[in-house]
Amino acid sequence: GAVVSQHPSRVICKSGTSVKIECRSLDFQATTMFWYRQFPKQSLMLMATSNEGSKATYEQGVEKDKFLINHASLTLSTLTVTSAHPEDSSFYICSAKDRSSGANVLTFGAGSRLTVL
């Protein structure tokens, strides 16, 4: 079945540094990937839609300069949290839709837990 690899699974960084999270579709091509943020015991909040070869579409209230998204190939999207602060600490999850699939089924990465000190 479809597999999405997300890396790193955990990252701890100092305030002011930038952190990059990768999301790879391993056995399918994804023209669209999605990035979410999840707070403890809460639902997923869609941050942005990553489109291969074009600019990402950000949801209202999400700072595009803070959360940089790059989708340079059909199998890789990256989320960079720039100048991270403690309030950016969260669980970040990506998902991808198989471009060859007509159904609306998303395959999720395992998530990345970011802790900003």
Next chain:
Amino acid sequence: SQQGEEDPQALSIQEGENATMNCSYKTSINNLQWYRQNSGRGLVHLILIRSNEREKHSGRLRVTLDTSKKSSSLLITASRAADTASYFCATANTNAGKSTFGDGTTLTVKP
């Protein structure tokens, strides 16, 4: 209230019992999906039901959809301790992948 609300928020049952979770939504949809999330992990797709379908089965899972009431239910029969997880419904108005997730139901199955 946001699109895709589940109830109950938390459900605790004994192994072998059935678990029923409900999801309500507000806008028109193309399809509705149910996902499962183990603690600290990503989501796993369980089942998708299209707007023109009323019921769907997959193993021990049964999903119903009532578009007139804008609601869906997920039934897990003969639950197992390994079913302990959070369950989310997600709605979409296209097949493009963008879905809105509900608040989730945390299910605990006691052995």
